[in-house]
Amino acid sequence: MKEVLYQRIATVLTEQIKNGTLKTGDKMPSLRTLHKEYGVSMNTAIQAYLELEANGLIVSRPQSGYYVNYKPSNLSVPSVSKPANQAKSESVEALISKVYSTLSYNDVTRLSLGVPENELLPIAKLNKELVNAMRNLKGSGTEYEEIQGNRKLRRDIARLTYTWNGNLNEDDIVTTAGAMNAISFGLMALTQKGDTIAVESPVYFGILQLAKSLGLNVIELPTHPVTGIEPDALKKILPQIKVCMLVSNFNNPLGSCMPDEHKKEVVKMLSERGIPLIEDDLYGDVYFGNSRPKPCKVFDEEGLVLWSGSVSKTLAPGYRVGWLAPGKFKDKIVHQKLIHTVSSTTITQEAIANFLEKGRCENHLRKLRTELHANSLQFARAVAEYFPDGTKISRPQGGFMLWVELDKRIDATELYDRAIRQKISIAPGRMFSLQNQFNNCMRLSYGQRWSEQIDDKLKQLGRIAKGLI
Template sequence: MKELLYQRIARVITGQIKNGVYVTGDKLPSLRTVCDEFGVSMNTSVQAYLELEKNGLIISRPQSGFYVTFKPGRLKSPKVSRPVISPGSESVGGLIAKVYQSLNDKEVTRFSLGVPENELLPIAKLNKSLVEAMRSLSGGGTAYDEIQGNYKLRRDVAKYAYNWGGTLTADDIVTTFGAMNSIALALMSLTERGDVIAVESPVYFGILQLAESLGLQVLELPTHPRTGVDPDALKAVVQKIKVCLLVSNFNNPLGSCMPDEHKREVVLLLSENGVPLIEDDLYGDVYFGNTRPKPCKAFDEAGTVLWCGSVSKTLAPGYRVGWIAPGKFKEKIVHQKLIHTVSTTSLTQEAIANFLEVGKYEQHLRYLRNHLHGNSLQFIRAIGDYFPEEIRVTDPQGGFMLWLELNKKINTNELYERAMRQNISIAPGRMFSLQEQFTNCLRLSYGQIWNERIEDKLSVLGKIIKGMM
């Protein structure tokens, strides 16, 4: 069968990708350039790139172009976690404190810190928004805000929820000091000391520390690195738990994203058994596909999902602006907020509301998502180049994190110590569980600007790991 022109162009570019002319994360020539180089029409160029996209070699980013996503076949995904299905009790507070004790050391390349680098944030625009807030608020922002929180921010968050099909109003939302404060208020409202809560495994260490501080028992569930928590595993323990707490979209540290059918199944299961779901949707806006994934809240008909969000990972980490849509538990949440904080900071909330209101947030998110997706591809390519053959690494479709599974001989607590001697900070896998597991795993954040220094540090990290074997 005669090869069509667009197929020939796709074959040529495929060869360039597989031979390393273009590597993972590289931007391909524009469609117009392909037209000029091959002497073809725009339609033929488009067909060639669609063929490459269909074969999983490239991906299109809106308003940015086409990028190589091809990864070496040897890079496998980490295995599904298999925690013991009983509450864990092995505290990791000491390890967490050690990893974050050098938080502000400028000499350290911090692959351990899951926030975007300052260069990826619209700081000048935020400063203007803050000045606007000072001018518009009573007393320049010095007065107490209402207990439920800044009305403009609550209204704008409700509007923004339409991106995932939400039908929230300003009255459905309570503002907080970031997503962790939302989760804390929810746990304090719904649990008592000794209660059992179910979470993913691995799970963000901040959730583990919070649960420990409240005297709660943590039941870790088997979790797939791509599709998240196992609904059948949750079904098996639903009668034993008081609350379920999930990071449904691009969770930390795995980067998994629950499919819609799993979200719907989990929400129905928990609702039928009278178990509230606290949903941390902190990373939902950092998606690499064409549309934002729905949160579990989109399937909540009984008001039993407490949807938590924040701009801490996308816009302004230090502003500590978050929110919770607590469904039928709103009165309890407002009461806990009154007891613990009285009100939230009016100035930063007004500034974020201003930013959301004029469309700057979505413009910034497009920029951020493009950079982070490119970073994830570059990191995965470098890991394939520099790390040992048997390495397993996630392929996230959003968020900030890569989860790596190393040879069983490697203890990543020791790897952390060796890497720090080279001014490289990682997050050892043991931080993300209250059980004795994930000692050969680690989390890397790709929230930095990609450059030669980052690649060099990944190369050094790969050499350290090979040396430990």
């Protein structure tokens, strides 16, 4: 009888989910509420939710509850990218400048912005740590930091690597002014003008623009929206490249995450040829599953993986606190830091170190992950409901980027031009490649608190997209 009862409750909730009464991303009633409303035992309430979870209709979030996870059947994932298998370059600087020139406008809904909004960050707690840093540092933080970076911060970062079996120590870490600064040091230390590097496609435009500024050739690799680069495609171009550069966990903008077996295979094939891998892992801590995905660094036995990260996507974008574990290239990286920056910013490093040391970070990250996951589901639901038929979206299991592939008749740059007139900013897909591709794609950021206003803006964006067909 009890089995029939929990199935009956699950059937009622299933209907509410599928008819939209409970929308994707909504928090489900608590188990205690279910227990009271249906007059059933807590065990029966749990069985009903386990039934919904087994059917893929809800997901559980530790210490938060259950959320609707219904994915309408009319949404498929974007296509695997097919860039040309050679170094090509077409200018997109004007487009990038146009998109980012509007980000300081307070009246614009910034769906293009690649960082969490202030409401999702622990600003009050960080303010206290800034004050403490000025009180406790010599000269109130006006002195240069040692060249390798704040020792306490490096120790905290090394300690966090034990959660994914990194087992690094403070001497393995060099602090930087954010992840892009770390990547810059890596490319400057390991390449010369005219060398060729391999990257994902699409990939964060900052990496592409940095490579161009250093005079490097870029080969873009076919990339699956779920599993990342195709290892066989990388294998074919190994003789041509000096360095490989990957965002292995929750790639920006695609949201892909390489499976462990692919990471291990990539590290092995690069090691056999002595090719360094610069790994940008700044999204790894923003995972939606039960555990953090491992970076490629875990499989590095030769010291050829330069693992980078930062707090720009989780705590404080403007603090510019990042790091690099450069393996066997540590001396070269320290030299690059010495000649380009002399020292990291003393006060912000100390403030972040204090925040990490007091154990506040994991509690904040847990809340951030819960909210971002719920946001991703809300965005997916809104795109399915408001955008043209045939629209495809990524299925990110972490980060806060949604990759949207539109009808081929839609030019995302024109979509941007029309949307910005309605105070909506998006990131056209063309920004994320040096080749002429992704013209009908865009990146949307769900790194802001979900609201009726966001829902209205996505509805408006969908209407504009339909008008371009």
